[in-house]
Amino acid sequence: MFMRLYLNKFLAIVVILITNTLYANSFVVEYKVSTAGIKIGNFSWSLNIDNNFYKTEIDLKNSGIFSPLYKFEGKYLSYGVIEDKIFKTKEYKQFWTTKKKTKIVKMSFDDYLIDLTQEPVEKELARVNLEGLYLYFDPITSFINILNGENEAKTIDGRRIYRLEKNEGEGGSISLKIEDYVNIWADHKRNDLKKIEFYIRDGLLPYKILIYFKERVFRLERI
Numbered sequence: 001m002f003m004r005l006y007l008n009k010f011l012a013i014v015v016i017l018i019t020n021t022l023y024a025n026s027f028v029v030e031y032k033v034s035t036a037g038i039k040i041g042n043f044s045w046s047l048n049i050d051n052n053f054y055k056t057e058i059d060l061k062n063s064g065i066f067s068p069l070y071k072f073e074g075k076y077l078s079y080g081v082i083e084d085k086i087f088k089t090k091e092y093k094q095f096w097t098t099k100k101k102t103k104i105v106k107m108s109f110d111d112y113l114i115d116l117t118q119e120p121v122e123k124e125l126a127r128v129n130l131e132g133l134y135l136y137f138d139p140i141t142s143f144i145n146i147l148n149g150e151n152e153a154k155t156i157d158g159r160r161i162y163r164l165e166k167n168e169g170e171g172g173s174i175s176l177k178i179e180d181y182v183n184i185w186a187d188h189k190r191n192d193l194k195k196i197e198f199y200i201r202d203g204l205l206p207y208k209i210l211i212y213f214k215e216r217v218f219r220l221e222r223i
Helices: 002-013 139-147
Strands: 026-035 038-050 053-062 072-083 086-098 102-109 113-119 152-156 160-168 173-183 193-199 208-213 216-222
Touching: 053 139, 072 139, 086 139, 139 152, 139 160
Parallel strands: none
Antiparallel strands: 026 038, 026 216, 038 053, 053 072, 072 086, 086 102, 102 113, 152 160, 160 173, 173 193, 193 208, 208 216
């Protein structure tokens, strides 16, 4: 239960980050995901840019000794346009599957969020004015914009909205704080994700990402 809840939140926020290779036409990278020295999954990401259009996709699948107990599979797809060096989401799709359920989130954007649907259908009423969300992006696109020079990015993942704020540290590290966190479908503002750190070397893709969740540290490392 804990692993499933963590991964659902983790994958809504954590993606492969881009530095100086951002404008490559096509790029693919793979990482392993582990915690407490135990591998729990494989994580692959691709980015394709064609003139002023982009498409990015993430695939995650359980792996390691806990695979028989914790089966999960996720796919996250975003595509949109690039305007004035800002990546703007047009369509976002998220598929998340475990032993017990399948969750699908779909969002459409112009400068505003114009549509949000979920399967199974959400029974609660939104605590947020969804039609008023201006220049919000899906989690993948938000990370791309920050690594492309923005200091913050307003984000919606289908369950919650928040603002990612960048802080540069020592040793090639960048820390991301989650600010203005609001649950769309619940009254509480509980957020167990403390921070995310990623490490860049030689101007390439991050070679390590650390996720601080409650009392645990999850590691994303290049294969």
